[in-house]
Amino acid sequence: MTTTASPASVSLERLTKRFRTPESREVVAVDDISLELDGGSFVTLLGPSGCGKTTTLRMIAGFEAPTSGRILVDGADISRKTPDKREMGMVFQSYALFPHLSVFENVAYGLRLRRQSGKALSQAVERTLELVNLTGLGQRRPSELSGGQQQRVALARAMAIEPRVLLFDEPLSNLDAKLRVSLRAEIRRIQQQLGITSVYVTHDQSEAMALSDVVVVMKDGRIEQAGPPDEVYRRPMTRFVADFIGRANFLEGEVQSSGEDHAEITIQGQPMRVPAAPGVRPGVRATVVVRPESVRIGSGDLRAKVGRSTFLGPLVEYELMLDDEVLLAVDPDWMGKGLHQPGDEIAWSLRPDQAYALPPSAADELAAVDPDAVPVEPAG
Ligand SMILES: Nc1ncnc2c1ncn2[C@@H]1O[C@H](COP(=O)(O)OP(=O)(O)OP(=O)(O)O)[C@@H](O)[C@H]1O
Ligand SMILES: [Mg+2]
Structure with a gap:
């Protein structure tokens, strides 16, 4: 796995998502947000429960269609593309590994879908396992791994296809405090090594500050403030932001x-x-x-x-x-x-x-x- 030649830039243009609940009530989960993500940057969506973080991420991934607005990657509109055509990898809170497959096969999954096989495939898998420090564990089942190791497998699976964009939805929240801190440092190391544009959802402000080039503080489906962590900390634009960060x-x-x-x-x-x-x-x-x-x-x-x-x-x-x-x-x-x-x-x-x-x-x-x-x- 090599450094991405030209990291993808991502633009969210006036994205809105409305849901209709079973009681026919309308929920505006994401309310007209616009955001520019530079290629290779690590951007965190931070905010309280229900502010629209996951919905935003799912729209970028293609699991959710925007009610209005567009998503551009390197200037090209991908809003109508299915998730598998978006060249993105996603890591979830619940690792969502295939329990009946070995670690190797979990990581190989996306590559097999892309018709890779043989030596090229096993080399790609081994390289990715090495990157997340899981060398030698390829033959185990997910149930034979610790929570932190399982999340590394999930990370490796998302990265194996060499995605242009990596998406994370609270990937560390099932882990204990020490592991969270060490794994977040590792995520940052790998992201910087590969230069993959990344969007990371969390409601943990210390995680957001430690990881990000840009922190996006959200509230009620809207962006309250976006900027480098030190700037948002030093110059919060609202009392809400000041209270949420630090x-x-x-x-x-x-x-x-x-x-x-x-x-x-x-x-x-x-x-x-x-x-x-x-x-x-x-x-x-x-x-x-x-x-x-x-x-x-x-x-x-x-x-x-x-x-x-x-x-x-x-x-x-x-x-x-x-x-x-x-x-x-x-x-x-x-x-x-x-x-x-x-x-x-x-x-x-x-x-x-x-x-x-x-x-x-x-x-x-x-x-x-x-x-x-x-x-x-x-x-x-
Ligand atoms: N499929 C859906 N149908 C109806 N409402 C939804 C649906 N998905 C999300 N919502 C609502 O949209 C709003 C935003 O939800 P979202 O999951 O994006 O929040 P979040 O910021 O990820 O919160 P959390 O930190 O709790 O994960 C919430 O009010 C939620 O109840
Ligand atoms: Mg969420």
Whole structure:
């Protein structure tokens, strides 16, 4: 298996999918989304349950026909093609292996459908098994493998046909936490080695950040924000995105003045210069997104009581009791500074350059967020 000469670019153009439920209710699963995927990029669809991730992926794969909109690969419309003509490989949450076939035959399946046989076939299978670190296990049945090994077989089966696009639907969620982390690193390694354009569905934000060139945060069938993980983390466009990617505090502030991408905002009685989204103007109350690691513990002009302190090893997590809210802070330098206990009065400050101010319109949205939308680490 060699590096794909020219990785496929994929465009989603105003894709919409409506379902009619048995009670004749209409569900808009995917609502007019457009997205450009560069060739060779790893793109994650991230969002709460029911936001339309799987439906989007199934439309790309050809298992579901769009109600409207188009899917292009390298500029050519493939919307009418059947799945087997799309040159895509898909990996599912439930590995969906053939239980009666050996590992070798599972991986060979797609190649046999494409009329490959003999030495070329066995070489292709062996190469793929080697790529996913399963050399020597070809003769086993899926039932004779661990969950992580089975998922590697599923990955090998999807890759054996040398697809132009790889699609993943929560492939790691049946595995325990350690295995998830090591297998996701392997998926990333293989994807980069081969340069296959990949679309990966997950509701695990740490998985999305670790894997992706581009994270697409979805909500209610729509794209809330798409961008590189660090950008989405640093400059979330809505309160929903800030809350879904990582953890965030939201502090209210009075906007005094504003420039192109900054604003002077009074937060907790202190004037600060904060990077700001469009729409943050004097006279409005901004919502300032503050990541826990951007709260400085033990120095500064502000004072708060420690409500809760959780020791996590590399860092300590504190809840600081402000007048009208609780601020989450993490201290990576507890070894240097010592630990604080609940009830301690401490000094603190913000790193304003690491905060991000949102206008009221982007912040109001939280009212519409349902409780399921809280990012959940899958159990295990
Ligand atoms: N065949 C169908 N018939 C009717 N409604 C459907 C069908 N498939 C999906 N839906 C609905 O479309 C919406 C999006 O579903 P989808 O499976 O794409 O969500 P998801 O983001 O993958 O969620 P999860 O994280 O739970 O897997 C949901 O409201 C779902 O109930
Ligand atoms: Mg799904």
